[in-house]
Amino acid sequence: MTDRNPPHSALCALRIGSRGSQLALWQAHHIADKLRARGHEVSIEIIRTTGDAMQHLTFAQVGVQTGSKGIFTKEIEEALLEKRIDLAVHSLKDLPTDLADPFTIAAIPVRADASDVFVSVKYETFASLPQGARVGTSSLRRQSQLRAQRRDLEYVEFRGNVDTRLRKLAEGQVEAIILAAAGLDRLERTEDLRERFPSLILCPAPGQGALAIEARAEDTATLEALAFLDDAATRFAVTAERATLAALGGGCQVPIGVHCWPISNGFDILGVVASPDGASILRAELDCRHDESPEALGKKLAAHLVEQGAGPILALIESPPLQTGVTTP
Structure with missing residues (x-):
């Protein structure tokens, strides 16, 4: 608007x-x-x-x-x-x-761009990282989905603002970090941004x-x-995403990705639930017409994920967190 x-x-x-x-x-x-x-x-x-x-x-x-x-x-x-x-x-x-x-x-x-991005000084793509490389990310959602692609990497807890994480990367504490595209774009810190992940590889957080x-x-x-x-289209999309998250009982630090985007005659929405170790990953995708509410769309997507077995995966998060890598201050 x-x-x-x-x-x-x-x-x-x-x-x-x-x-x-x-x-x-x-x-x-x-x-x-x-x-x-x-x-x-x-x-x-x-x-x-x-x-x-x-x-x-x-x-x-x-x-x-x-x-x-x-x-x-x-x-x-x-x-x-x-x-x-x-x-x-x-x-x-x-x-x-x-x-x-x-x-x-x-x-x-x-x-802005909802995707997650691969940031590295030395490596051009996530796929080109050598076995055992350290990848910094504080997000269980990101860790879980990326483990489904590369279980041979070490995923390191990595908190701090954008500048702090980029500094740690430059110091060699890790070989790569995963960040939200929007933050790097807004701060104009894209010099080491190598790859924007498609949602089918790394589905973003609801509202990202x-x-x-x-x-x-x-x-x-x-x-x-x-x-x-x-903006009406953005509000519809993120409302549907957040409705999916709410229906699955998740907060912002659970391994749930949801992305909704406008198409010519309505919206498409993709949802992902992954186990912490990346061994199990569920995906569901729906489309809707303009006469369907975003809340209804989000609940429908959640129901499809539950039918596939999302409940037991999310129940794992109630157990002690998976310990991989080291906590980085």
Whole structure:
């Protein structure tokens, strides 16, 4: 949806809450610039989240210690609830599917590239990595699907912001890292990006590549100010993806990939569930017409995956996490 039309909502003084990483601030400034172009006054407040404060732990360990799915959103939502900020800009894949009642996703702008990418200084493709090469990724979803392709590699827990992970790669701590394309593209750090994975090889996380602008559901003025940023096709796609994730009972750190994209007469959606060791991997793909709701599409995809045996695979995640590689601070 274009933002070049003259403003239709009343002008506001808007406070954006954001994490402090370079990527999070790029996203916040990106939205701030669009709002300022419509005449609004905008400021940005940096908020440190649980996930940011526990960078020395794996995602699985953070989940055990906090019992929280929203490790990158909890403190930001507290600021929203207390009216210290008016809106928050999130990477949608970080936002839990069960959004609390006081909040709403006010806008989902046009999506960037949803794919995962292979980043390496020495190697041109994932397939060209030598046996035993170390691949850095903090995502069980990525590890599980890539193990299905290459079980001979060492998958190393690898947390930190984009710059930190690229620095660790340059230092030779690993031979390659797997990142979201959108983050590298937005920060213009694509110099070592070698390969963009197709979804059939590495299905992205639900909502990957999309931004979510969260606000208080009762804050009519802010919702009106943000409405022009919403893109209908992107909202449909990510809503279907998140509906699949919710129906499967998963959070953002389970080995579930879902990707929905527009086609000429509707949408296609692909879902993947993989066991932590990559030995079992299930895929289902559906298409829909415009008269089907995204929630219904997502639930239908989840049902197909369950029919194939997704339940027992996901039950494995309740056991102690698979220990492979080493935890990298």
